[in-house]
Amino acid sequence: MRVLMVEDALDLAEGVVARFSRSGVTCDLAPSIEAARDFRAVQGYDAILLDINLPDGSGLSFLREMRADGDRTPVLMLTALASVDDRVEALDQGADDYLGKPFDQRELEARLRALVRREADRKAPQITLGALTYAPKERSALLGGKRLDLTRREAMLLDVLIRQQGQFVSKARLYDSLYGFDDADVGVNAIELYIARLRKKFAGSGVSITTQRGVGYRIGLDG
Known part of the structure; x- marks a missing residue:
């Protein structure tokens, strides 16, 4: 929040x-x-x-x-x-x-x-993307019917991506959603760490996060 x-x-x-x-x-x-x-x-x-x-x-x-x-x-x-x-x-x-x-x-x-x-x-009680079901109210997710273990910032990152599914979201916008203006010691490249963690958790599910250099990240389905 x-x-x-x-x-x-x-x-x-x-x-x-x-x-x-x-x-x-x-x-x-x-x-x-x-x-x-x-x-x-x-x-x-x-x-x-x-x-x-x-x-x-x-x-x-x-x-x-x-x-x-x-x-x-x-x-x-x-x-x-x-x-x-x-x-x-x-x-x-x-x-x-x-x-x-x-x-x-x-x-x-x-x-x-x-x-x-x-x-x-x-708003909508949940957002579905393939095997992934996200509940905005609780900021929780199910993957293949099983609860996905997410840290607070992983959940915040997923929240932004899945609300914009199919569209690229810039690294700067993701950073602004996760960190306050006083978090000057946290570099924008910290987003890459959380993206990598989410990708690992989505592995084999058909849900993926793609990168377009200079544009941002997009969540969607394989293929």
């Missing part, structure tokens, strides 16, 4: 990002609306955590902007404003949920998982 947190209280935000990392969630941090726009211009997200009071404007205005553009990414509002009117306004503007500050990290993660599950349930 990849999340964008739009929050200018850096002590709070950095603590949340660190705890997300330990639980397997990639979280990018934008301290302003302008920074959030920059992140969204180059990266898609499973959900957005959005503060209302930001240094360069209202999070509600940013939310309206997203919805006006047709962006249905689940949004969880985070704010110290806790009146019923504040909650109603946020939900009326297109927020999917609302959590007041201070909050417990466990509740934040539970609400976030619920939002992402709800969005996944709205």
